[in-house]
Amino acid sequence: MPIAHEYEYLKPTSVAEAVDILSRFENNVRCLAGGTDLIVHLKENVVRPAAVVDIKAIPELSGIKMQGNELRIGALVTFSEIIHSAEIKKHFPVLVEAAETVASVGVRNRATLVGNICSAVPSLDAAPVLLIYDAQVVVRGKNGERSISIHDWFTGPKKTSKAADELVTHVIVNKPLEKHAAAYVKLGRYRGEDLAQAGVAVMLTDNKNYRIATCALGPIAKRAPKVEAALNSHTPSKKTFEDAAKFILSEISPITDIRASKEYREHMAVVMTRRALEAAMARLLGKTVDVASILGG
């Protein structure tokens, strides 16, 4: 299918230049990194920007860096790069786990994590994991750089707190200091690539701290503090998990759409929270868990 829409194509080589272009075109401009959403949307005339800014020639945006406990993921880093990064695998295995559930190999070879969070669709797989790590999104605009907490990033379906003239340069993720384990459980219609019908990420630490986050269970991906409160300082057990998981229902507001009904999403949110906690617990005890099989099918 041809792209019939005509637009200006610009390829800056620095962040400053890119920001300048973004502010010049105001809201009528799109950034191109992996292009796995943008090109499809251009073909289908879903978006009709006056300009497309190709950011792939900006060196500063690429690369994965681990410094101390801090992980920096550049705006051009693809899901495949995340999956194949030895450092991420070692320090943030659940990030790899979530990345592996995104689309298919071909798409992951181009699609970026930053592009994923900029799309801000309710089903994005990158979000729950970034939420449990309290990630920071670093953006740069005309007025310089600022850091936005991932908890403030999503403001609505397909909406973020980034200003139109701001460019995301990277995401920062910090490794918790205490011993911890995590899991990302995704519900899809089959084993092949799918958008999440629901997604739940959990983390638990040695000193009984819990973090829970969801996607595709409401207008935005978010943490579930009521579940966390029900769990925090409790010794992990099947019973604790079962009781606490029910609180997820007061944290989510799923809808019925083509991928699943509200009823099934609610039912599964409880099951997934419980099973994700059990998986993370098993990992904390050093056991291996295959999350792809955790829901059956």
Next chain:
Amino acid sequence: MTSKKQDELKYVGKSVSRIDEMDKVSGAARYADDLEFGPNLLFAEIVESTQAHALIKSIDTSAAEKEEGVVRVFTGKDFPGLRFGLYMQDRYVFAQNRVRFVGEQVAAVVARCPKAAKRAAALVKVEYEPLPAVLNQMNALNSDCNLVHEKLGEYSHVPWFFPKAGTNIAHWRKVRKGDISNAFQEADFILEDTYNVPRYAHCAIEPHVATALFDHAGRITVWASSQSPYTQRHLFAECLAPLGITHKDVRVIAPYVGGGFGGKAGVTMEILAVVLATKLKGMPVKVRWSREQEFYNTYQRLGVVAKVKMGVKSDGTIVALDHKIHWDAGAYVEYGANVVNAAGLSASGPYNIPHISIDSMCIYTNLPPGGAYRGFGYSECLFGIESHIDRIARHLKIDPVEMRRKNAIRTGDILPYGSHMNPSGLVECIDKVAAEIEWGKKEMSKDPTKFIGKGFALFWKAPAMPPNASSSAFLKFNEDASMNILVSAMEIGQGFLTAMAQIAAEVLQVPPHKIRVETPDTDRNPYEWQTVASHITWGTGNAVRRAALDAKQQILEQVARVHHYLADDMYLDNEMVKCKQEPAFALPLKNFVITGLAMEDGTYRGGPIIGRGTFMPEFSSALSDPETSQGGHPNVHYTVGAAALTLEVDKETGKMRVLKAVEALDAGKVINPDMAKGQLVGGLLQGLATVLYEDMRYNESGKLLNPNFTDYKIPTCKDVPLEIVPILVEVPQPDGPFGARGIGEHTMLPAAPMIANAVHDAVGVRIVSMPVTAEKVALAILQSEANHTARGAHS
């Protein structure tokens, strides 16, 4: 003497590697979209209806015409009254003053590049006056429902259709056998229920593409991704007859096809390229469907609401079946009505039932046209029948497999429409599958949330063809005794070209890899009806076998003229003619199949060997009593089979995993075991996808919500069952080439009911509407637990 035994086959029944393998793996194979047409090539973009049912008040093309690069803009007014159709001519080339489904072609922009065409198409303004749309076949039967086709009574159609003018019933196939009115009184147990099957899409990886050229001499050539080059030629010629175009002026060239599954049978979008080209002499016009259009404007598998009432004796003997099948056939039924017809004739399933009433109704709706899809209506009917058998057996506390074996149709039994069942290995299939799946052995999961169940299903299907559907073949030798076979059936992935080479190789004792079989050009290759109905191994195979026998006879006669052996004493072996009486005689074919045989005086005898073969099932007849279907012989034969699977179900999530699947079918004679097994695995996967996740979803305005692979799921390699065991049974088909009959479609038929039956076996819930998704299973379990708790509270 080294002559082989008469009954020993050298090439047929062997897993010969594909003769088109280098074409496919090297990328040399060319598909319709790969062909180059030079700088005059024009591109058409179609303007589609946004309404499910509406009158077209006006179409304003002025802005589109001004767009740079646009050559012309066409609407229905440019093609007044132009209709087409395979079995019933009810389909408009361009909507006239009314649209009948969302996506129907209303106008076309032809431009010098695809971008200009797309830009201009967005500028065409169509004003509609909406009419009430009917989106459900049951509503379409209401007497006060709007008519989708007011002129139904005027449409021409094949003699075996019975449209009801003044209603939305485009065809009503009635089958009556025995005495249904009293039969249910004989029954000890009667089960009645309704089964729902949604619409499905073929999802061939290659979308439809057609390019047509109307040259200055007045002939039209079409290059299309097609299962039916000759049928397309005929329909194009019929449609263009008012322009003075005859069959000899129409030529269809069909290159390799990237998947068909019935979607590229008959004529759909190809007609657009053809009619547009007639207005643009000398310039090829290309129409290429997007993935979205592929979903909503080709054919879809018809939706079904089936009411099944079955009466049985307490020993499991089926005495009566009343099967009412309501087909959502869409806005145009020119092909889909024959799905309704064919499935209706066989809606008993593969069972010998004395008293049968079947009503198979083809119902117009304002959804996209229904048409051919692998299985041709049988999957849809078997979902109900095979679920029903399982439920009845469990109610009677009879083993479901035993009940199937007891009632299974056998060779010579009377079919629902009165003729006799062909030779059948159905019982052998049942027994082999039951043994392989270890039927009766309960398996337990170590995981307390997971339950394992087994499901069984039988299936059958006959080719759905007009009684005179024919095949033909030319076979010509080359100087080195290699040969070219010219046929017009299509290689659509199934391995047809190789199978034909094997059949000719066997007759002529020349290795298959010395035989070239290619995709057709209707100017050069002889007639073939269509590559549908799983009939070409049988039908075209017979034609090729006859062409090879014809060539063989010419070879032996030629040698007899010169060497004076009796033709009956000679035989072919290892690319040579040999003689039973004269062991020393061995004449290589290459010495004479083109050049002829030299005589002592320097003259030659014989000349190029060219075989011809045709095949038509002359015993077939579609004429029968319209009220009972008795009296004809509408089906040439059935291919039968049995299948089972072991399914693991997570009781909380509803998620299912096929641990093992076994399928056996009676191929009569397997031409190529590896290819047959490959097709069995592929077909089974396609079937499992239709039951586990595929589902076309429409909104209340008749718009398809998932014309994409984001929300219409087809299986990936991750979704393949952990183990698949293909079993091929061989009870020969007497009129098949080497005893062969078709298996292509059949492979997917048992999937849906065996999943539903396995789910019930595993977790005790019965799903009667496809697809049987994880969500549906989980919610059904929750519901059943809630009912159980409620009952507990009351007691």
